[in-house]
Amino acid sequence: MPPLENDIVNLEGVWVAYSGSDRPAMRNINLRVSAGKLTLITGPNGAGKTTLLETCLGLLKPYRGRAYLFGVDTRSWRIREARKMCSFVPQDFIKPPFEAYTVRRIIQLGFAPYKSIFESLTEKENERIQWVSELLGIEDLLDRPIGTLSGGQQQRVVIARALSRKPRALFLDEPFSSLDREGRKLVSKVVSEYVRKKDAAAIIVSHDVNPIIKYADTIVRMDNGKIISGDCYA
Amino acid sequence: MLEILALALLAAVLSGNLCGAVGFYVQRLKITTLSFSVAHAALAGASLGLILNFDPVYSAIVFAISSALILGVIFTKMQYGRELVSMAIFSASSAIALFAIYMSNVRVLATASIAVVLWGSLLAVTVQKLIILVLVLILFVLYILAYRMHIDSMLYDVKLAEAEGLNVQAHMLAMLFFAGVIISLSFRLTGGFLVFALLYNPVAAALQLTRKAYMQLFLSSTLGAVSALTGLVVSYALDWPVGATIAIVSSTILLLAYLFKTATEMARKRKLRNV
Structure with missing residues (x-):
């Protein structure tokens, strides 16, 4: 076709x-x-x-x-x-207990490809992270290290990262x-x-x-x- | 003599610091084998520099950067078997290094020029090389700060970062490039065969001591600097070969870190049993 x-x-x-x-x-x-x-x-x-x-x-x-x-x-x-x-949620998303990146940082890192050198996140992007986290019920986990979360909570985090990026696919x-x-x-x-x-x-x-x-x-x-x-x- | 010693001490701190930091990144990005090959390419370059009458540091840098570029391209094109190609480059580089040493006019491995390449030397540090080390340190820190989000994203999950459109290959290449240049500059102190002691032992020790990525980076670069500095001072005081002394010090630090981790783990388990 x-x-x-x-x-x-x-x-x-x-x-x-x-x-x-x-x-x-x-x-x-x-x-x-x-x-x-x-x-x-x-x-x-x-x-x-x-x-x-x-x-x-x-x-x-x-x-x-x-x-x-x-x-x-x-x-x-x-x-x-x-x-x-695009946003991607991989099958093998679970991180070991010693992985110390916080949930907030992991979601923020989804914006990395849009950022040029020395550029950090805008207020609007941080607000979107907060909004998506509330939508998926992980707002209380934002400052927790990812390795301390259960598999289900970690899966919600990667889905939140995917949605925060406002992907077209x-x-x-x-x-x-x-x-x-x-x-x-x-x-x-x-x-x-x-x-x-x-x-x-x-x-x-x-x-x-x-x-x-x-x-x-x-x-x-x-x-x-x-x-x-x-x-x-x- | 004091001036030479001061130069060597400064170079030791800078080399150890840089090796520890770059070792942390190559370990987290799982390109340790690739950096191993780049290090051996640097050794081959330095050895060829000896027989062609070039400054071994510059020929080492040229070889290290070339191999980093080749490995970077392979990394982009090949999805599997990268490690094997990397090992092929490693063995070819080692062979070139040994051939170059064999072909050189001097046949005794302790001869000053060869000793610098193989075993390292306190006398090999010059003001010019120190300035280059400082420049590389500034460039490396600037690169890490400029691309902090990109690099963090890769440290967290390389595949996810690539799927989201990050130029993973370019950053891997940059990291191999820095590894090549830093190794080429550092082996003046440690020698080509022992530079790995500064590259991998500090990060291995840091992994034993903390689970936090930024603490691991800080500890790895600090332990690298401490290993190089202590090794240099001990080698000067006891008249031992400098490269081997640095390697022994960094290995001892790794062993102590391992023992510390084991002891704290045992204490933690005992405490849990008593709860």
């Missing part, structure tokens, strides 16, 4: 393999995600969900096919500019993995409202579809490195 103007992600016949592996982790993937849509990617362990997310962001490069983020080829050096419009890898039932409901609601209000896109990888399925515009099922069902042109 020809590229559209409001395409946020566009994968065209993408194959990805990890170095040293003799089989591709993702095969012939076609996927298009546009603004204002929430796409849920699901499938069993090893289906290629995380690989897909990291390929969209250009962290993994295809050896065949083309991957575009905001119209920028992920192989191009300009991909960094496209990434600045959210890439969330298993964002409910450490959350309790209430936390899952809250994060699902906050993310879906953000997508609608800001006309942003969200790609959520989750093997547990329950908390988010009712908000999803598109559900893509993956298995063995391939998309097995779902509308690939969201």
Whole structure:
């Protein structure tokens, strides 16, 4: 299909393999995600969900096919500019007990790519951090070292960092993995409202579809490195 | 003689401080192996400088920066196997260094010019080299302060920083560049084979003593300076080789830090058992 103007992600016949592996982790993937849509990617362990997310962001490069983020080829050096419009919540977010960065500092660091030399955060950005923290119920944790928090609290912190950046695209890898039932409901609601209000896109990888399925515009099922069902042109 | 000693003491404090600080960053950014290769490239450069009649410090800097650039490009292009390429550069650099020493006219390893490159020398510090060290220190501090948010973001989580659009490769390259230059300037004191004692022992000791990142940075650079200074004074007093003495002092500090940590951990566990 020809590229559209409001395409946020566009994968065209993408194959990805990890170095040293003799089989591709993702095969012939076609996927298009546009603004204002929430796409849920699901499938069993090893289906290629995380690989897909990291390929969209250009962290993994295809050896065949083309991957575009905001119209920028992920192989191009300009991909960094496209990434600045995105936020990412990684799967392996838990930090060890000795990690001493405070929650506030960690959320502030999400603004680092927008900052030039010697520049610090504006009043408005700090207010936004406070607002997002209240939204996700972590305002009392702002001055606590991240390593002293539980897995669920740490997961809320990385989600708060992602939302504070006002991204045009959210890439969330298993964002409910450490959350309790209430936390899952809250994060699902906050993310879906953000997508609608800001006309942003969200790609959520989750093997547990329950908390988010009712908000999803598109559900893509993956298995063995391939998309097995779902509308690939969201 | 006093002037030479004063120069050496100043150089020791600056080198130890810089090595400790850069060691902290390379350890946190998980590019220790890469910096190890850059250090050996510096040694190869210095050894080639000997047979080509260049100042070994400058040829070491050229080699260190070149290898940092190559490793920086590899870091950008390769997602896996970076460590292996780094090890290949390390072995090639060591081979070049040993060949250069073999090919040089002098065949005795204790000969003054080779001794400076291999084992370090108190007499090797000049005013010019000291000024360069001060300039590098100023540049390094300015870089860290200017890009504090960027560097903090990488220290917290490199992959997340990259996904958010930070130029991770450029900062890794900058860090390797500083590591290369600092190593090249420091091995005049410690010698090419023992410069790692100043680069990695202080940060390893700091990791034993505190869990806070900024305290680790402060302790690493302070312990680096203390190791270099104490080593220099002891080597002067006992007429021991300076590089080896600095390495022994920094290793002793690491051992003491480890024993201190073990003792406090045991005390903490005993206290917990009594609660």
